[in-house]
Amino acid sequence: MPAAVSRKGKSRAAPVEDSKPEAAMPLGKQLAHTDKKVRDRAIAGLVAFLSQGGDTEGESSSYVRLDDAEMAKLWKGLFYCFWMSDKPLVQQALAADLAELLLQIKPKSASPEDRFEASVAFLEGFWDSIVREWAGIDRLRMDKYYLLMRKYVNATFRLLAREKWEKDAVVAVNRILTKNGGPMTWEDRRVPTSIANHIADIYLDELNKTLALPEVDSQAACPLIAILEPHITLLTRTSTSTVHTRLMSSVFTPLLESLTLASSSIAVERDAERPSKRSKKADSMYAHIVMHSCVGEEGQSERSNPTALRSGLLKRMFEAASNEKAGESNRRKVYQVWREEGGDDDEDEDDE
Incomplete structure (x- = not known):
């Protein structure tokens, strides 16, 4: 037993x-x-x-x-x-x-x-x-x-x-992307441009997804212009015209359009001036970026309104194009965008 x-x-x-x-x-x-x-x-x-x-x-x-x-x-x-x-x-x-x-x-x-x-x-x-x-x-x-x-x-x-979008954290990530030999460098021509092109294609989509998360929505606002700094720098300094075109079509044009559509007064004015150029996409395109971003170098508790975000982005693009390291062709193209988007009018808008 x-x-x-x-x-x-x-x-x-x-x-x-x-x-x-x-x-x-x-x-x-x-x-x-x-x-x-x-x-x-x-x-x-x-x-x-x-x-x-x-x-x-x-x-x-x-x-x-x-x-x-x-x-x-x-x-x-x-x-x-x-x-x-x-x-x-x-x-x-x-x-x-x-x-x-x-x-x-x-x-x-x-x-x-x-x-x-x-x-x-x-x-x-x-x-x-x-x-x-x-x-x-x-x-x-x-x-x-x-x-x-x-x-x-x-x-x-x-x-x-x-990291609550702290300045040092954003700078650290941007340095990785833009350093000599980094995926978004403008200095090292050995780096394939297809990498920067793909990053441009997905950047806004993934940022919008992140800002839609409940745990992110309740935190500090995203410093949009600081997050886009690698793209702004590359836009004005790249020696490859296809990279400049890709950045405009994948990042800056759709983002500016989203901010314009979210700014009712600007949207009405633009529709009256050039109704045929209005996007076929819904007005909610990149809605979470529009709603949960701020102007500045790091996260803030207060969200900026779409007009202030748009003005801040145009101003930073203009400043980057004015830099002595910017390519002459890129400078002219950015200045043209700035004028078409009413940068001189928007620059004086106050952040509400």
Whole structure:
């Protein structure tokens, strides 16, 4: 009888103790695995690895950033891990998981500054890898890397919202985009212009989605002109006419139109002057950007009205075009937009 009890006891599954994920770079095949449980374990290990940073002994009380060589090696592995993910659902899930890492990294110091530094370091590694590996992406894989870029742009906006759109945070992200060799640089002609073009295509869409989130809506207003600074700089300094045209058609023209439509007095005046040029899109185009943005260098509790946002954007475009580093052709084009949009009239509008 005791033996039977013993056998019955052995047949029971022993409880599995929850263990902390190992802080290590997971294998690419684990990250791209079709089994979600395997992918989740790999992502958890990667979060722990990134949260630990360069402190391999776990002794530092603050975050120690990975050096550039280590970050490049890490992202080369992640880049080609994503390369090997062939099934659409796995691609979408992995793109979302990799982008979400920006918000999951949490150094043990629990310092908000350390947490943001760790996230920004990983973001910089992402864009560096995109620029470095872009020329090798074949046509069949291009769409999935466009998807990954979209996920990272969205996660970046949510990261900035978590930081309450503070000036230093916005400047840090803008520096990554516009630095020499960055995806939106105007100085390094080795960087493919298709990267900046795609960022322009998705920027307003992803910002509008972010500002529509309940947890973001209740926070400080987004400093719209500061967020658009990389695009404004590139618009006036690029030596490639197609980039200038793309920025106008994807960012500035639709945004100015949205702000015009939201400014009733300006909209009535413009419709009377050029009714054929009114957009076929709904008046709510980029509604959350219009409703939850402000003029200034960082987030504010007060939202700015559409007229003030429009005036501030036109003024900043004019200032950037006036800079000595602006291209002469770009300067003329921006001045023309400024005149057509009534920049000299709007500049004196007060922010309500």
